[in-house]
Amino acid sequence: MSAMVLHSTGAPLVLEQRPLPAPGAGEIRVRIEACAVCRTDLHVVDGELPEGKLPVVPGHEIVGRVDALGPGVEGPAAGTRVGVPWLGHTCGHCPYCAQDRENLCDAPEFTGFTRDGGFATHVIADAAYAFPLDGFDDPIAAAPLMCAxxxxxxxxxxxxxxxxxxxxxxxxxxxxxxxxxxxxxxxxxxxxxxxxxxxxxxxxxxxxxxxxxxxxxxxxxxxxxxxxxxxxxxxxxxxxxxxxxxxxxxxxxxxxxxxxxxxxxxxxxxxxxxVANLTRADATEFLALAPKAGVRAETAVYPLTRANEALDDLRHGRFQGAAVLVP
Structure with missing residues (x-):
């Protein structure tokens, strides 16, 4: 697989070839069709957010097809188009999770920040935090919905x-x-x-x-x-x-x-x-509403290898709407 990797904050992303990862228990592997570029990615690259991991593959507005299931995963099925957002996992037992406020979880994982994200050809995601995108036929237009x-x-x-x-x-x-x-x-x-x-x-x-x-x-x-x-x-x-x-x-x-x-x-x-992060309930609500409202993203499309250019263009406001990387 190919990935644009951040090794140190403030430095450009580096294109790397990596072995194709295998999903673990409760996980899926997604073959990425599109990943939008969020301002949060700029904050990650610039080191403005504490406690991230390095090296890391940024990107958390991911749309792709499930191509492998880890042990214990019954769905989404292989071939299903899914969206993978910023909130990548929560502990499920802290006081906030217990109160249906998982966006404030005490031990969360975040896609493209504490776990590798979507500036790549493939990504591993927690199956419980990936959303089926039935009816979303354009992955490029759908990608910005996953965070923006x-x-x-x-x-x-x-x-x-x-x-x-x-x-x-x-x-x-x-x-x-x-x-x-x-x-x-x-x-x-x-x-x-x-x-x-x-x-x-x-x-x-x-x-x-x-x-x-x-x-x-x-x-x-x-x-x-x-x-x-x-x-x-x-x-x-x-x-x-x-x-x-x-x-x-x-x-x-x-x-x-x-x-x-x-x-x-x-x-x-x-x-x-x-506003802090999101909950899976937010995603369920919005993804049901967006087609009814006719929501359509204005996009500027970049190949994956031009991720640094997309980030710089976002930084300087050189496009309208959202930038989207495609492998």
Whole structure:
């Protein structure tokens, strides 16, 4: 098998040829058809997340076909198309797992971070954390759903049922979530880097009521705002944009420091909350909803061997939507 491997943080990934791995008990081997490139992959490569393993194969938005079953695995059957997400395994017995909050598990494993991921031709996955993708006929379009879609969905659930939703950072997650919000009959307000007319045009094409720079105030107060950009300074900005009782959701796994801000913009029962990882229930909900809502990812496709280029293009905002690697 071929894999793009991170040996030290801050260094480019290295193309390696490895023996084809055999799945262990409870595991499956997946022949990868596509793996999207997530901003979390940048955080892994840059060493901004603690306690990962090295060397590691990044990538956690994986779509492929099951081609081998480990001992004790009854399904998904060989040949089934599955998605493999960021949450790769949980302990099942800590207090959080016992409360159906496996996203907060005390002993989790994460695909592409603590176990090898999808920047490769094959990956080993825990069968219980791989999701059948019946009806998803395009693996390239489906790959971004496995994190950008799932984290967007969990972020929206945290944001609540408000009508006017602001999305700060209109990249992979936001452009998928905007389609869900349109289907639900809600209003989208898209915030981008100053001068990013491409992202603003994409937002408007997807039905946003307004699109502008993150520093601009929206034309109306928002019921909630979701921050996907890893920029802590956007937290007070978003607080100023939401109404009394509104909520600001931080949807990323990593963010720069949040600057101090006056209590007055938090007062009147505004809230700041964070989203951590995902649960399998989130995936079940979103993967059932996405086809009904007509969610379709905008993608920029790269061969596996150009993973470093895809990461750099993501870092500098050189494409709209999501980058996807194909072996």
């Amino acid at each position: 879609g799932l984290i967007g969905w969990r972020s929206l659930k945290m944001a609540g049922d408000g009508k006017r939703i602001g999305l700060y950072g209109f990249g992979a997650a936001a452009h998928l979530l905007a389609q869900v919000l349109q289907w639900q009959g809600r209003e989208v307000y898209a915030f981008t880097r100053a001068g990013d007319t491409g992202a603003q045009a994409l937002a408007l094409r997807l039905g946003a009521a307004w699109a502008g720079a993150s520093e601009e105030p929206p034309p109306v107060l928002l019921d909630a705002a979701i921050i996907f950009a890893p920029v802590g300074a956007l937290v007070p900005t978003a607080l100023r944009a939401v109404r009394k009782g509104g909520r600001v959701v931080c949807g990323g796994i990593h963010m720069s420091d949040i600057p101090s801000f006056p209590y007055s913009i938090l007062w009147e029962e505004r809230q700041i909350v964070s």
